[in-house]
Amino acid sequence: MSTKTIANQNPRDRVSDFLQKYKVGAFFQKYTMTIALVAVTIGFSLWPGYEGRILLPSNITALIQENAYVFVLATGMLLCILTGGNIDLSVGSVVCFTAAIGCVMMAAGAHMLLAVLVMLLIGLGIGAFQGFWIAKIRVPAFIATLAGMYAFRGFSNVVLNGYRVDISNQSFLQLFGSGKTSYVPDFIRDIFPGLNEVFTKENTSLASFIGENFVTKFNVTCMCIGLVAVIAYIVIKVRKILVQKKLGISQSIPGQIIAMVLISALVLWMSFQLSCNRGLPMMLIWIALVLGVYAYITTKTAIGRHLYAVGGNEKATALSGIKTRNVYWFAYANIGLLAGLAGILTAGRAKGIDPVYGEGYEMDAIAACFIGGASAYGGTGKVSGMIIGALLMGVINKGMAIVGVDANYQKVVKGIVLLIAVMFDVLSKRQKR
Amino acid sequence: MGKILLEMRNITKTFPGVKALDNVCFQVEEGEIHALVGENGAGKSTLMNVLSGIYPHGTYTGDIIYDGQVCRFSTIKDSERLGIVIIHQELALVPEMTIGENMYLGNECGHRFAINWNQTYSEADKYLRMVGLEESSKVQVKTIGTGKQQLVEIAKALAKKARLLILDEPTSSLNEEDSRALLDLMLSFKKQGMTMIIITHKLNEVAYVADKITVLRDGATIETIDNHGPEPVSEERIIRGMVGREMTNRFPRRENVPIGDVRMEVSHWTVHHPLYPERKVVDDVSMYVRQGEVVGIYGLMGAGRTELAMSIFGKSYGVNFSGELRLDGKPVRMHRSEADAIRHRIAYVTEDRKGNGLVLSQSIKVNTSLANLGAISSHTVIDGDREYAVAEEYREKLKIKTPSVEQLVGNLSGGNQQKVLLAKWMFAEPDILLLDEPTRGIDVGAKYEIYCIINDLAAAGKCVVLISSELPEVLGMSDRIYIMNEARIVAEMRAEDATQENIMTAILRSGREAL
Numbered sequence: 040m041s042t043k044t045i046a047n048q049n050p051r052d053r054v055s056d057f058l059q060k061y062k063v064g065a066f067f068q069k070y071t072m073t074i075a076l077v078a079v080t081i082g083f084s085l086w087p088g089y090e091g092r093i094l095l096p097s098n099i100t101a102l103i104q105e106n107a108y109v110f111v112l113a114t115g116m117l118l119c120i121l122t123g124g125n126i127d128l129s130v131g132s133v134v135c136f137t138a139a140i141g142c143v144m145m146a147a148g149a150h151m152l153l154a155v156l157v158m159l160l161i162g163l164g165i166g167a168f169q170g171f172w173i174a175k176i177r178v179p180a181f182i183a184t185l186a187g188m189y190a191f192r193g194f195s196n197v198v199l200n201g202y203r204v205d206i207s208n209q210s211f212l213q214l215f216g217s218g219k220t221s222y223v224p225d226f227i228r229d230i231f232p233g234l235n236e237v238f239t240k241e242n243t244s245l246a247s248f249i250g251e252n253f254v255t256k257f258n259v260t261c262m263c264i265g266l267v268a269v270i271a272y273i274v275i276k277v278r279k280i281l282v283q284k285k286l287g288i289s290q291s292i293p294g295q296i297i298a299m300v301l302i303s304a305l306v307l308w309m310s311f312q313l314s315c316n317r318g319l320p321m322m323l324i325w326i327a328l329v330l331g332v333y334a335y336i337t338t339k340t341a342i343g344r345h346l347y348a349v350g351g352n353e354k355a356t357a358l359s360g361i362k363t364r365n366v367y368w369f370a371y372a373n374i375g376l377l378a379g380l381a382g383i384l385t386a387g388r389a390k391g392i393d394p395v396y397g398e399g400y401e402m403d404a405i406a407a408c409f410i411g412g413a414s415a416y417g418g419t420g421k422v423s424g425m426i427i428g429a430l431l432m433g434v435i436n437k438g439m440a441i442v443g444v445d446a447n448y449q450k451v452v453k454g455i456v457l458l459i460a461v462m463f464d465v466l467s468k469r470q471k472r
Numbered sequence: 473m474g475k476i477l478l479e480m481r482n483i484t485k486t487f488p489g490v491k492a493l494d495n496v497c498f499q500v501e502e503g504e505i506h507a508l509v510g511e512n513g514a515g516k517s518t519l520m521n522v523l524s525g526i527y528p529h530g531t532y533t534g535d536i537i538y539d540g541q542v543c544r545f546s547t548i549k550d551s552e553r554l555g556i557v558i559i560h561q562e563l564a565l566v567p568e569m570t571i572g573e574n575m576y577l578g579n580e581c582g583h584r585f586a587i588n589w590n591q592t593y594s595e596a597d598k599y600l601r602m603v604g605l606e607e608s609s610k611v612q613v614k615t616i617g618t619g620k621q622q623l624v625e626i627a628k629a630l631a632k633k634a635r636l637l638i639l640d641e642p643t644s645s646l647n648e649e650d651s652r653a654l655l656d657l658m659l660s661f662k663k664q665g666m667t668m669i670i671i672t673h674k675l676n677e678v679a680y681v682a683d684k685i686t687v688l689r690d691g692a693t694i695e696t697i698d699n700h701g702p703e704p705v706s707e708e709r710i711i712r713g714m715v716g717r718e719m720t721n722r723f724p725r726r727e728n729v730p731i732g733d734v735r736m737e738v739s740h741w742t743v744h745h746p747l748y749p750e751r752k753v754v755d756d757v758s759m760y761v762r763q764g765e766v767v768g769i770y771g772l773m774g775a776g777r778t779e780l781a782m783s784i785f786g787k788s789y790g791v792n793f794s795g796e797l798r799l800d801g802k803p804v805r806m807h808r809s810e811a812d813a814i815r816h817r818i819a820y821v822t823e824d825r826k827g828n829g830l831v832l833s834q835s836i837k838v839n840t841s842l843a844n845l846g847a848i849s850s851h852t853v854i855d856g857d858r859e860y861a862v863a864e865e866y867r868e869k870l871k872i873k874t875p876s877v878e879q880l881v882g883n884l885s886g887g888n889q890q891k892v893l894l895a896k897w898m899f900a901e902p903d904i905l906l907l908d909e910p911t912r913g914i915d916v917g918a919k920y921e922i923y924c925i926i927n928d929l930a931a932a933g934k935c936v937v938l939i940s941s942e943l944p945e946v947l948g949m950s951d952r953i954y955i956m957n958e959a960r961i962v963a964e965m966r967a968e969d970a971t972q973e974n975i976m977t978a979i980l981r982s983g984r985e986a987l
Contacts, residue, residue, distance in 0.1 A: 282857055286857060286860055286861065286864075339853055339854050339856070340849075340852050340853050340854060341845045341846075341849055341852040341853075341854060342852065344838065344841075344842070344845060344854065347831070347833075347834060347838070348831050348834065348838070348842055350833075351831030351832065351833040351834050352827075352828075352829075352830065352831040352832065352833075354827060354828045355822075355827075355828050355829050355830055355831055355842075356831070356842070357788070357810060358785075358788060358810055358820065358822060358828055358829070359810070359814075359842045359843040359896070360786075360809075360810040360811035360812075360813070360814040360815075360843055361810075361811070361842075362809075362811070414833070418831065418833040418834070419833055
């Protein structure tokens with residue numbers, strides 16, 4: 040009997056040896072949501088009757104523009120969640136309120152830049168005000184921001200008098216909107232008019248590569264920006280790997296190179312697709328700016344470190360000479376500022392503001408953070424994870440809209456995704472013990 | 473020889489990658505107190521979790537024979553039904569609930585949908601008297617002290633009709649007096665025929681209560697020592713089993729460091745309790761530390777040692793401060809700010825490393841730099857490479873056992889966590905280190921290494937204040953000793969003059985004077 044059990048165990052051992060050697064389990068654990076994102080995208084692009092539809096250039100642009108507010112708000116929310124699972128329920132209302140002020144100002148003829156500045160400052164002010172209650176008076180964040188959620192929804196209605204206000208300021212719409220004009224113009228073609236001769240249907244090799252329908256409109260600037268971004272990324276990454284090697288930091292170098300190649304390929308593919316469809320949307324610039332700045336803040340700066348430390352162990356952080364109250368205050372003032380920016384983008388996309396805009400935005404932002412692996416107790420979570428979370432939600436929404444799923448069921452699916460994502464997170468942490 | 477109540481035979485338990493228990497055999501006679509000792513990670517708690525059914529039958533191999541029957545527990549309830557009750561190290565009481573509610577939590581009197589509160593409280597009171605508690609069972613748990621809470625845990629176990637009581641580090645959060653009372657209570661239970669297993673790090677307690685001592689090391693039983701001889705088993709004898717070598721010297725010798733000038737001095741330092749401002753937690757304390765000196769502060773739990781250290785460290789504890797703090801002879805007006813204290817090169821290494829010291833969800837690297845981020849960053853931007861290099865340097869210097877400084881601190885053993893905490897404060901480049909119970913809850917080998925670090929710090933000209941509730945530690949490590957009792961310093965001795973006896977006498981005498 041003993042020989043039999045040994046014989047039975049052997050292949051299983053071999054499989055588990057293989058899994059251990061190549062860290063398959065750890066890989067899946069770390070990249071669960073990335074894999075899910077890829078799987079969902081492939082799933083929708085193979086959907087019978089709608090093959091490839093979700094990957095069309097116009098849909099990719101739309102995906103970015105429709106989810107701009109999620110990226111911006113989720114970034115702010117992530118910082119709050121890092122401080123200990125605190126959330127900000129008021130952002131939806133603050134988005135509406137700042138947008139309302141800005142729209143009314145512009146309708147009254149104020150300069151666009153002044154309106155933008157005022158919107159950002161009001162967002163920052165509201166954030167700082169709520170942060171004051173949370174950090175100094177120690178009102179639980181949930182309650183302080185719930186109060187803000189009611190109050191600023193009410194104020195929005197007051198400012199708007201209950202009616203929609205439209206934006207007619209074209210330069211505002213061009214910078215922050217998502218209409219036909221809200222793309223980075225193809226200035227490379229303007230500088231080198233000769234390029235127009237190259238990008239023609241007659242140039243068959245190029246036309247077949249880009250696609251007959253797109254070749255004449257192909258946005259060279261967008262493609263160039265993509266290329267420059269990729270080259271800069273590779274240079275930075277390679278330098279980082281070299282430094283790691285010098286210091287003897289043990290991180291899998293092949294793994295990092297594979298990740299680098301995959302990300303570069305993705306960015307190039309994206310810029311190609313965008314170039315086929317009018318070029319680089321302004322929205323994407325704002326999103327990239329916010330994500331880049333906050334990825335840097337959270338990983339490289341002292342205040343970023345303080346956010347993680349407070350969420351991980353507030354008492355230890357205080358005893359390390361860090362003013363924990365200011366950390367909370369920073370997080371909430373910051374999300375106010377980003378809510379102001381989200382208000383600008385929301386108003387720009389809708390070409391105006393309606394008193395009900397922004398409802399439920401806070402929940403989308405919270406969901407993106409948690410799907411992206413932020414801990415509900417604070418202390419862990421990354422901007423990169425949050426991006427994946429927001430993209431996953433965005434792709435699911437877009438995909439379901441394309442294949443024609445009822446809007447009500449879309450919400451059901453969102454709920455299920457959130458639950459499953461957090462379940463994975465909890466289970467993977469439990470295994471470690 | 474009495475009847476064998478419990479026998480655990482060839483228990484082997486593996487976790488992914490580690491063999492936590494390896495063919496452990498363990499016998500307990502009816503009516504004895506059996507001590508289970510071993511270093512951290514030796515497998516004591518795992519063994520008891522196997523016994524109580526936390527690790528259900530099938531997840532381990534081997535047999536549990538209890539009262540002549542082979543048992544296969546799949547939940548804690550199964551083992552409790554047979555009278556095996558475990559009291560965990562961390563108290564498992566709900567602070568907001570009453571003692572009675574806590575005692576019958578999950579085991580409610582009466583019907584599931586109609587709890588019989590009269591029966592609950594009268595029964596609870598009965599058991600409270602048995603453990604010598606005068607409190608009513610209708611009192612909220614949060615209003616009584618830790619010592620009494622531990623007794624409530626025992627009363628709770630009795631209410632479950634315990635025959636075999638397992639106590640996991642029952643005295644780790646108790647002061648000497650309460651510990652003694654608890655051990656005496658155990659002895660009185662023994663007279664009534666109860667069988668007990670006690671897991672503890674405090675070897676003097678083992679020698680005091682245990683009939684037999686089983687030593688575990690690296691998941692295996694090393695030996696079982698009989699403690700019925702005329703002389704109690706010596707601590708050295710037990711330690712030899714635990715570490716596998718004779719610890720001839722538990723404290724490393726310190727090179728003769730010249731002791732310099734007074735660096736820090738407090739005079740007439742008085743601090744009041746933050747919640748009850750009329751109560752003094754530090755009362756008119758005057759003390760000083762010289763360069764290169766290790767000053768021990770000994771006192772029983774609640775004597776005000778932690779309060780003294782924390783109030784010096786940027787007034788991080790207490791209200792209504794009075795008195796003077798001098799650094800290098802100059803009076804310092806410190807604000808209520810930890811950052812201010814760090815700027816004045818004072819470091820406070822907390823006694824509660826998990827609660828107040830470390831961010832467990834972050835890496836060794838992040839924890840090491842946390843108290844001195846300025847040193848590795850320019851314009852608040854952190855230089856990741858410098859941070860890594862610093863963490864590596866301290867990992868080597870303090871011999872932190874870890875594959876990498878990117879490892880999460882939560883995954884380290886207690887001794888290594890303590891070293892990370894020390895690394896963090898050494899990196900803050902203090903001149904004065906207030907070390908509060910730096911060896912609490914860590915094993916003998918790691919303790920020795922911490923002692924070596926303390927000696928190195930003193931040799932480097934730092935001032936070290938060593939707060940401890942372990943007398944041998946204070947005696948073995950200090951140049952000079954202050955003895956605290958009831959918020960005051962009651963005696964000061966040079967190390968040469970200090971003995972266990974005259975320190976305890978000083979405490980007792982001061983207690984009598986207060987009366």
